[in-house]
Amino acid sequence: MMTEGSSTIYSHIIDFLWTDDKNIEIKMAIKPHAAKKSPNTKTNNNKRREAESRTEEKTAIHGPKLKANPLKKAPSKSSVSADKKGSTTDLAVKKSKSNVNTAYEKTITEDKEKKKKEKWSGEEAAGKFARTLDTVNMKEEYEEIQKTTVQAERCKIWQAHSSRNRNPNYKCYDDNRVIVQLCKSDYINGSKINVPNFAPLVYLLQLPKVEIPEAVEEFWRVVFQEQCQSVHIIARPEELQNPGIEQLFAQKSGAYLYANQFFINTRKVEKKDNSKADQFVVELLPEGCSNSVMCSVYLHTYWKQFAGPDRFAAQYRAAQQIAKNENGNSPIIIASVNGAGRNAALLSFAVVVDQLSKGKEPKISEIVRTVREQRPQSVDSFPQYVSLYLATNWLIKTKASSGSNTDEMISRIKKFNEKATHDMPSSTMKQPTEECV
Secondary structure, three states, X not given: OOOHHHHHHHHHHHHHHHHOHHHHHHHHHHHHHHOOOOOOHHHHHHHHXXXXXXXXXXXXXXXXXXXXXXXXXXXXXXXXXXXXXXXHHHHHHHHHHHHHHHHXXXXXXXXXXXXXXXXXXXXXXXXXXXXXXXXXXXXXXXXXXXXXXXXXXXXXXXXXXXXXXXXOOOOOXXXXXXXXXXXXXXXXXXXXXXXXXXXXXXXXXXXXXXOOHHHHHXXXXXXXXXXXXXXXXXXXXXHOOOOOHHHOOOOOOXXXXXXXXXXXXXXXXXXXXXXXXXXXXXXXXXXXXXXXXXXXXXXXXXXXXXXXXXOOHHHHHHHXXXXXXXXXXXXXXXXXXXXXXXXXXXXXXXXXXXXXXXXOOOOHHHXXXXXXHHOOOOOOOHHHHHHHHHHHHHHHHHHOOOOHHHHHHHHHHHHHHHHHHHHOOOOOOOOOOOOOO
């Protein structure tokens, strides 16, 4: 039990702590004990009032009491330990995040490697195709295709518009010709091609005489009326001169031209290297029409007349795009200078790509024959025909997974390619060594 003297001292300590803001935390810690009443509560209260009175007098003399700034305390051992612990935790979190990122990147890499090792859907069909290469005689096949006669009675409209044909040797049949609407003439040298079990509808067109505004209008009018979103043009710069391809559409972004009040505006240009197709986004708007049509125009300049492409990668990209038919029901236009050579070869390769992706062995001779029956002189040279085999072999080589069967298949392909290029030493076609894109 606390005595009267000790109670008085304890009361003074409480009063001191109560009035000292610097020790507010200690005051709060001790106050609960101070709340306990001692036996001499009345005496203690009187002494507390006397102490408070003295404090008030002191404050009145010296002015308002300012609140002192708390001094910074030196960190205790426990706080330093806590800081070190927090720092260690941060490092652990950072390390954990780093490990997660590394694991994620490793997973992505493994997924990519797994995809590379996954069996290609056309693997089996490609194996069957490779096994037939030993017995293929491309020269005999092409000579047989060349025997396909052109039926003159089916080319009367073509004959009546001979002045509009860029090359008089490349005909188009009346019954599947492309018909132009809302022009003075409904004629253009173009054919609608349907290949069995091949979804896209493709128009094979001869490039118009760009010096004739009506012919330029007719070309773009077909794109507009059919809502075509993809146009592939195969022509090298030296093939179209005075005037050149710039008379068909502007070659710079923001530039435009008119063909009989038909507005042709180049909105975007993406120039590629010589082994890829340049891409243009072209806006088409006829006079009196409020809704324009946007289409992507791919200009292929890597492919010479009567020959195969200089590289197969760009040809494959174009063929894959045509085969996928991402633009729905709108036809795809493939145009070349003569209208039945390189554009027909690109269509034929697109069919090969489509058949392999579906696990079907492609028959190149049958594909070319089907196209030629609808468009006279399609694939108009033997080197172009050979290029279809070389491009197919290139695709198989780049897509096939590793294994003993693949090694045998690649060996057959290599032997075939060496014989094919030996038979045509002056050909610009190359061995299929490019990486598939």
